[in-house]
Amino acid sequence: MTYLAKPKFHHPDLPKNALGFTHRDYEGSVSTLCAGCGHDSITGALIQTFFELSIEPHRVAKISGIGCSSKTPTYFLGNSHGFNSVHGRMPSVLTGANLANRDLIYLGVSGDGDSASIGFGQFAHAIRRGVNMTYIVENNGVYGLTKGQFSATADRGSKSKRGVTNTDNSIDLVAIALQLGATYVARSFSGDKQQLVPILKGAIEHKGAAFIDVISPCIAFNNHAGSTKSFDYVREHNEAVNRLDFISGRAPIEINYDPGTVQIVEQHDGSKLALRKIDADYDVNDRTAAMGFLQRHAAGGQIVTGLLYVESEASDLHTHLSTVERPLNQLGEQDLCPGSTALAKINAALR
């Protein structure tokens, strides 16, 4: 239970990152999700990501909506501020937080119910505004907390645990994110940390709206035969477009890949994404091609994973609004209040 404190003993030989923090410094309280939940694997990937990136935990703001996925921010980065807000409304809360302080790293954690149903509108609008954030949907195609109803990402024809067939079309949030102008779009699988961690790293370093759909089987309600979000189904139907390596701009690492199969993408902060290509034709900078690629494979029953699109020189909402560099929450009277002399002029103009 989350109110049980996790023991804080550290093994003296635990590896430390550039800041001197261990892996344990990026953990939160003990997960209350079901044993084996895909979401816990994503939590593990996030812990590894922030540890390896050597980001101070308190520089991260974790914001979520409501649902199983939205509970997870309690389970990582215990020294970060977190906000478990309102169902489907994480994007607006995150947008406001981001406007207040552009210097923090914003991690939005949501689920398929939270983002594809009740919060579909907010998802869409935060993406199209280009809010600088990493928006993760922990996608299991099902409402877990309310015992197994279909969500809007459940595929048509898939079966619920009770044997009901879903007759509604599904929403592919990745396709929508591409269409709405997200500047970093990826899909991964909770069971594939090798792929997920570099994708997360790239997203966090990305300056703009980064969207990651992580298929995350619900072992309680959506891991049976007939489900298209089960471990077995996803493993069998996964089409990875690329394998990703992340090279931080702060600490460049020599890479040595076969030049014919590696594409380096440099982001605004100097960090580099090395894409080991599986599909030789895949161009990660072509939004239109990414949309077509996605649709073609979906029609063939394949789930495309990997980094699908990245715009290296993306801009964000603060750029669009031309806000000052200093975070708005740090401005004081001298910056904000025009004072009595200006007011006297305003009064004079109103007579």
Place this chain on the structure above:
Amino acid sequence: MPAPRPISSVNDFVIRFANVNGSGSASANEMFARAVMRMGVPVSPRNIFPSNIQGLPTWYEVRVTEAGHLGARGGVDMMVAMNPQTFDKDVAMIEPGGYLFYDSTKPIPAGKFRDDITVIGVPLTAICNSEYSDPRQRQLFKNIIYLGVLSALLDMEPAVLEALIGEQYKSKEKLIQPNVHALHLGRDYALKNLKCPLGLTVKRADKVGDMIFVEGNSAAALGAVYGGATVCAWYPITPSSSLADAFTKHCGKLRVDPQTKKARYAIVQAEDELASIGMVIGAGWNGARAFTATSGPGISLMSEFIGLSYFAEIPAVIFNVQRAGPSTGMPTRTQQCDLISCAYASHGDTKHVLLFPEDPHEAFEFGAQAFDLADRLQTTIFVMLDLDIGMNHRLCRPFRWDDSRRYDRGKVMTAAELDSGRDFGRYLDVDGDGIPYRTYPGTHPTKGSFFTRGTSRDRYARYTEEGPPYVDNMQRLLRKFETAKDMVPRPLTANAGKPTKFGVIYYGSTAPAMDEAIDMLEARGHHIDRMRVRAFPFHSSVPSFLADHDFVFVVEQNRDAQLRSLIVNECNVDPVRLVPVLHFDGTPITARFIAKTIGERIDTLHGKPAVVS
């Protein structure tokens, strides 16, 4: 029946302009109001307009009032009837002995007029058609021509109007001369062909002093600028949209970094009201001063988030420019109808702070103060405007600001305080006032972080579904609400000339009509003590005022006596002693209505038969 004598009045009459929406009349009509004001005579103008862009009837009413009665009066002494669609109704509205001014280009059958009014016909269209060939000019200059006619009929100083034209077209100088020409076209026609002046005249006075003439929405937005708001997220809805527009305009002038030209503010037009308040709450959580502007339907949509703000204790400011509901109601008509929906907004046990400005001056004051209160009390503060204050120019005291004033950012624990070993519990009541400390995200690498949630938690923000910590927290929120009573603007009282068992409580835009009604009631021998409530929760002086009077009238602009309900609910008073006086047809309340209603009630309470008037 003999025809009544034509109304004769200097500096005290109501003139109404009946126009077609989108015909460009608004600026000419506003210029008329300003001209009267520049002659030192207070005016109180009101727009009466449909929820429409072009083609429907619209009215602009100006009360010329040397005595400074700025509430709506009721009745029309002179009608400028420029809209054939509404002609019959407009003519019917004129007080006996009043005046009708119309465009006589097309003959109108005699049966359309009344024999108890003075009819003034001017062939405005014919004058325009002979002077101008461009149809757009014909329309626009027609408005200025009738201003010229009025200046002669009402004996106004043409130089004042000329100066206003000069100011209006300061940046488009070539438009000044043609407008001045059009003004004199009308004025000269009137002087040559009509009996000037009429019984109604404007005479130079000195009753305006240093007062300013401004819309409440603009004033509230300026208050937000002075109060340090940096994030505005909003969704368009009448009658609040002009508040966000004004904030944008003010910030463009007052909040741009002089060196970098970058904005010290962020304004987002959200996808809906849920997103607007979500952004405000996200920004407030992260330590920025944030607000939204909306109206009743927006409050309904925001309710879930308002509950989060209450329970998770996040500062937010909502300007609610009220309009007549329920549902879409009358979106362009005024009411004070969202008191209960705001005071107790959201599911579960909630109570919120409301401020009731009476005019643009207070809209500015409360607009700035709301941000201090939100930070101090860590909750949502509602600034309750209405269409009557928000969208009309109102003459009011000038804005003022004390440069030594500092923002009250409330109880925020800093990194240094955390390092000094101070105990931090997000929901710990260390001072006994119900207000806990908070930290901004990003404050300290290892101390002071907490998890914000709408779910119950203990004093250290740890999730719990146990009963005792839940109750402990809910009781603390009540203590905080008690604390708020001494922080919000206090009620203002004014005693009658003689001791009386009657009191009256009122608030917001009712104020000018109430003040005038008191004079009318005094003249009839009814003495009533007054209390203008300026905030909810109620200060302790409210129950004292109730205790000091046998009967208290509660005057409001809604059907369900919403302030009265709040008083009954929160002040433990016998409802029989609170007599509702309710006006809710969408028009602003008038002194005539208040005086008549209260007068009748007092007569009834004294056992006298009601006087039929």
